[in-house]
Amino acid sequence: MRVVAIGLLVGAITAAIAVLIPWLPDQASEEADWIDFVFWFTTVICILIFALVAAVTLYSVFKFRVRPDDDSDGPPIHGHTGLEIVWTAVPAILVTAIAAVSTVALAQNESIPKDHLTVEVTARQFVWSFKYPEYGGIESGMLYLPKGRTAELRLTSLDVIHSIWVPEFRQKQDAVPGTVTKVAVTPTKTGRYPLLCTELCGLGHALMRTKSVVLEEAAFEQWAREQRAPSAAGSAG
Ligand SMILES: [Cu+2]
Structure with missing residues (x-):
């Protein structure tokens, strides 16, 4: 005891x-x-x-080790209910x-609230791309998110299985070809965080990294507007 x-x-x-x-x-x-x-x-x-x-x-x-001069058998114990x-x-x-x-x-x-932001995440060897359908389908190579609003990441892959992970967000989800997987992230702190692929997906796996950038809501809206502006003006962006 x-x-x-x-x-x-x-x-x-x-x-x-x-x-x-x-x-x-x-x-x-x-x-x-x-x-x-x-x-x-x-x-x-x-x-x-x-x-x-x-x-x-x-x-x-x-306590129960055999002494040097002890050649006897141990006691015949069988189990202990x-x-x-x-x-x-x-x-x-x-x-x-x-x-x-x-x-x-x-x-x-x-559990994802109704007023969430949807981000379509596409993974392929060895790049991430992020699309924002609610903002005219703008695309980015970095995951921009507004602070304090739940983002639903809808993931898919164009080739093999990848997996998205931002250590500071903790959430992790596979991106699987032919299907859409989901994961929710509600950022609580502005900043830039490493975003990486955490499923061995080929030779470039270790290089399949980008950043997640968390902005205040207003700054995020401004970023989204700036992204839309070039295509609205007809430039190739
Ligand atoms: Cu990958």
Whole structure:
């Protein structure tokens, strides 16, 4: 019992240190909160279980090791019903809890408000392109988004499977040829963030990067107007 308590204590201290150090990239979307919560929820469980198992293992290795002069057989122990029930029930509860938390996080992050901005994302080897149907179909090589408004990214691919990821937004979604996948992002901070392909898609995969630029709503509208202006004037842009 004391070993278990020591294991859990070490685990709790380690978990606290892990949670307090800012390892993850900045959070720049509303969806990031839930994703980070699921991440830490799972990680803390892993740390506690690892510390517990390591404590019991180390204790057993030292306490029950064979003495140099001991040639006898060990005692004929076969199983321990109580212990087996515990180590079946506890993981079952933990896995169920992780599934429940993940389900809530997914449901929250997949609910898209009516007044969202639609961005059609097309991936191909090895370029991203972003189209804004509500703004006259303007296209951009960078993902411009207004702060505070949910954007629904509708993804497709022209060749192989790609996957869009902006670490600061946390959200990640595959772009699959022949179908349209969706993912929501609600930026909370203006700035420029790296946007990358996170599905190995060929020789140029590592170069399949661009930026996501989050602007204040007014600045975004102005950017969209500027993009439309050249084509309205008839220039090739
Ligand atoms: Cu790719």
